[in-house]
Amino acid sequence: MSGVRRLGARWRRQRPLRTRLALAASAAVTLVALGVCTAAFFVIRYEMFHQLDLNLTQSATRLIQEHRGERPEVLAGECRFLSAPACAQIVPAAPSRDPAAAYLLPVSAPVREVAAGERAPYFTNITLFGKPLRMLTTPIGEGNALQVALRSDTVETGVRQAAGLLAAVGLAGVLVAAGLGYWVARTVLAPVARLTSTAERIAATRDPRHRIELPPGPPDRQDEVTRLATSFNTMLGELEQSVTAQRRLVADASHELRTPLTALRTNAELLARSDRLTDAQRDRASGALGRQLREVTGLVNDLIELARDEEPRPLLEEVRLADLADHAVATARTHWPAARFQLDIAPDARGVTRPGVPARLTRLLTNLLDNAAKFSPPGAPVEVGLVTYAGTMELTVRDHGPGIAAQDIPHLFDRFYRAKAARALPGSGLGLAMARQIARAHGADLTAEAAAGGGALFRLVFPAEG
Structure with missing residues (x-):
């Protein structure tokens, strides 16, 4: 059994998926076609012999009615040439009562049992004068059995013709199944073939711009x-x-x-x-x-x-943004003693938490505060606010520096982008890009705009928790 399993596994490895799918589809359709043809053959054979048995039963019933109350001698000469509608004879239960003439139809022990009432009527197939016959043995009167036979060669010829026709239909079904299996495999696996071709092309060229049609x-x-x-x-x-x-x-x-x-x-x-x-x-x-x-x-x-990629989920924890804002502002005051930081946290925002990574969120706030302090004139305030509304938290950082030019806003969060006003100041141009990346990793949105009255305004919005 294990050897057969190993051979099957080896065959699956050596054959491509398209061939296996085509063979599987063909085999399924072939089995259905052969099953239908086989079932049709047995149904046709049963119906044809059943019709012959009905004819025998009708002939026997007619003879019984015609010879009710008398002992018929049904051994006509036409029967010898099998040209009569039915060949019939009566057999008594006791052999001593047999007629002098020899029986035309074969008489066996079961026939005597039917005549004696010890056996039910039955059908049997016999051969007479080289011709196939179907014979019914049934009781007639007391102590007698009636045997009625009809030629069955026409039925058997019809059965053979039906078998040949169904075999041809089955063979055509096998050929159609093979064609359908190939077509199904080709059609179904066409996207897979394109996917494989695209993957191989990308592996060869290392160009991910390719797409599957x-x-x-x-x-x-x-x-x-x-x-x-x-x-x-x-x-x-x-x-x-x-x-x-x-x-x-x-x-x-x-x-x-x-x-x-x-x-x-x-x-x-x-x-x-x-x-x-x-x-x-x-x-x-x-x-x-x-x-x-x-x-x-x-x-x-x-x-x-x-x-770095986004932080993995297990590193997330519930973070109080108000506490992070307090810590970030306190740190910024030591780094930028010339700037004046003003922190305004709404009372209802003090206890609100959001899932996040504290170290990265602190880096985000630090970058925003460093950017604001860098552009603020000495002694000018850097205003930091934290409010909550309808489940949404919004942190704002505003400076009173030169502001943001309209042409700089679309590129402000690009890596290494430095506005004209910032090119003379220290920095690498990565702080705001990093801040937006951290914000997106936490499901927040970071935007920048020119503040009313001058300066720049940054908004960090955390959406309501679902």
């Missing part, structure tokens, strides 16, 4: 294979966006790192010849090297944060 039709009436192809196209779209974003990130990072690394190398080479420098020059080069190292470190850390 879908058949026309409304999306709500697609079959399972078409839905699989649609899902594969969706996955390819996401993969293309991810690959494009990663390539852009690498290209932008290489561009942004080139300048500070060049400065680092210059200052390092300068310090390597420190014996030619004065103490003041050495201190300036050392200080510049330290600042540049910090800038490169911050840039690399920002790139690592941007390259």
Whole structure:
């Protein structure tokens, strides 16, 4: 049994899916066709012999009625040539009562039993003068049995013709089944073949822009294979966006790192010849090297944060945004002593929580506060507010700096994008991009707009929990 199972598994591995599906469909249709033909043959055979038995029964009934009360001698000469409608004879239960003439139809012990009333009437097939006959043996009167026979060669010929016709129909059904199996396999697996071809093309070219061609039709009436192809196209779209974003990130990072690394190398080479420098020059080069190292470190850390995927679900916890805002503002006051931070938290927002990762949400708030403090004039307030309404939480950060130009708003959250007003200020252009990525990972929406009266206004909105 295990050997048969291993052979079946090997056959499945060696045969392609299209061949196996075609063979399975063909086998199913073939079995149905052969089953129908076989059932039809037995039904036809039964009906034809049943009709012959009815004719025998009618002939026997007629003879019984015609010879009621008398002993007939039914051994006509026509019977010998089998040209009479029915060949009949009467057999007594006791052999001593047999007529002098020999019986034409065969007489056996069961016939005597029927004549004696010890056996029920029965049908049997016999051969007489080289011709097949169907014979009925039934009681007639007391102590006698009537035997009636009819030629059955026409019935058997009809049965053979029906068998030949049904065999031809079955063979045609097998051929049709093979054609249908091939067509079904080709039609059903066409999207799978296109999916496989697209996957192989992507693997060979490493280009996720390829898509599987879908058949026309409304999306709500697609079959399972078409839905699989649609899902594969969706996955390819996401993969293309991810690959494009990663390539852009690498290209932008290489561009942004080139300048500070060049400065680092210059200052390092300068310090390597420190014996030619004065103490003041050495201190300036050392200080510049330290600042540049910090800038490169911050840039690399920002790139690592941007390259991270969303936090896994087990790391999420219920976070009080009010507490995070208190901590972020307190930290910003120490980093930006020249800025004046004003925190206004609505009383009903104090106890509200949202699922999230505290460290990443703190990084989001810190980036917004650092951005606001960087653009605020000395002594100007940075206004931070947290309110809740209809289950929605909204955190706002507003500065009183130069504001945001209309042409900069669509690109403000792009990686390494720096507005014209920010190009002279420190920073890598990754803070706001990182803030929006963290917001989206937590199901929130981060937007920017020009504030009324000047400055920039950032809104972080957490939707109501479903």
